[in-house]
Amino acid sequence: MTVSRTDFDDSLLSLALARVSEAAALASTSHIGRGDEKAADQAAVNAMREKLGEMEIRGTVVIGEGERDEAPMLYIGEEVGLGNGPEVDIALDPLEGTTLTAKDMPGALTVIAMAQRGALLHAPDVYMEKLAVGPGYDEGVVNLDMPPAARIEALAKAKGVGMDEITVCVLERPRHQAMLTELRGTGCAIRMISDGDVAGVIHCAEADTTGIDIYMGSGGAPEGVLAAAALRCMGGQFQGQLLFRNDDERGRAVNAGIEDLSRVYTRDELVRGDVIFAATGVTDGSLLRGVRRLNGSVETETLLMRSKTHTVRRVLCRMPAG
Numbered sequence: 001m002t003v004s005r006t007d008f009d010d011s012l013l014s015l016a017l018a019r020v021s022e023a024a025a026l027a028s029t030s031h032i033g034r035g036d037e038k039a040a041d042q043a044a045v046n047a048m049r050e051k052l053g054e055m056e057i058r059g060t061v062v063i064g065e066g067e068r069d070e071a072p073m074l075y076i077g078e079e080v081g082l083g084n085g086p087e088v089d090i091a092l093d094p095l096e097g098t099t100l101t102a103k104d105m106p107g108a109l110t111v112i113a114m115a116q117r118g119a120l121l122h123a124p125d126v127y128m129e130k131l132a133v134g135p136g137y138d139e140g141v142v143n144l145d146m147p148p149a150a151r152i153e154a155l156a157k158a159k160g161v162g163m164d165e166i167t168v169c170v171l172e173r174p175r176h177q178a179m180l181t182e183l184r185g186t187g188c189a190i191r192m193i194s195d196g197d198v199a200g201v202i203h204c205a206e207a208d209t210t211g212i213d214i215y216m217g218s219g220g221a222p223e224g225v226l227a228a229a230a231l232r233c234m235g236g237q238f239q240g241q242l243l244f245r246n247d248d249e250r251g252r253a254v255n256a257g258i259e260d261l262s263r264v265y266t267r268d269e270l271v272r273g274d275v276i277f278a279a280t281g282v283t284d285g286s287l288l289r290g291v292r293r294l295n296g297s298v299e300t301e302t303l304l305m306r307s308k309t310h311t312v313r314r315v316l317c318r319m320p321a322g
Contacts, residue, residue, distance in 0.1 A: 024110035025280035033104035044094035057081035063091030107285035119273035128221035135235030201227035205234035233305035
């Protein structure tokens with residue numbers, strides 16, 4: 001479905017955005033288990049770009065595959081859409097979990113968010129320290145200034161449980177070893193994930209279902225904006241602080257318009273207006289089912305969300321295979 005109005009009609013745009021996400025997931029499936037991460041990612045990029053090109057929007061990619069010289073398609077600054085309709089900013093990860101797809105491991109997703117022009121932080125491709133909890137807590141119940149153990153203690157107190165009843169999600173990387181050691185000392189449970197920290201953050205918003213209470217650790221800054229977009233729809237708190245390894249990365253941030261390089265961003269500073277978010281499963285995971293092919297048809301599962309109404313839908317789509 002397309003929309004020809006010049007305003008940001010999120011109810012109509014959300015349906016079209018779901019189709020963009022679904023197309024990327026379907027294109028990725030032929031590369032599941034084939035060992036070629038680049039081919040899997042490129043298939044998702046091509047499909048997502050083609051579907052975006054059919055939408056009646058004046059879209060600009062603000063979180064994409066990288067700079068123009070590094071990414072031939074869906075690069076930061078690329079204009080997409082038919083050139084009419086509302087002006088929108090787009091954040092996307094055509095295939096979150098290229099390694100998961102190539103190795104046929106759980107949890108690969110296609111992810112895209114769309115907001116009014118100027119609503120999304122133009123995050124450079126650097127690391128970000130992230131902290132997220134779900135809805136229902138007082139603002140600032142945990143923050144990045146706290147040591148990891150203090151966050152667990154504060155969250156357990158707010159939830160009215162012992163620290164051994166808190167589960168934290170952490171991306172499995174060597175850089176997190178010291179944090180993991182400190183967390184182990186609290187008695188909390190730790191759920192490690194190999195990839196896919198957007199999904200890891202989303203799990204916090206559905207703690208009763210997923211069992212995950214809090215997400216912490218560093219990962220890509222672009223994924224941080226996508227995660228914040230999801231939490232703006234679902235509820236929950238997010239803090240992120242850009243991390244820089246060298247002057248080149250600091251320069252990227254400056255070029256992206258970041259003035260305060262040490263700023264701690266909240267959810268609503270990363271996403272400053274209404275946003276729609278769609279994620280489609282590629283391989284089966286704890287968040288979404290992967291693409292399924294049976295009896296001449298193909299089925300996808302998509303998480304489709306709108307911040308304006310805090311609507312969260314799980315959309316099952318079955319279509320003829322081919």
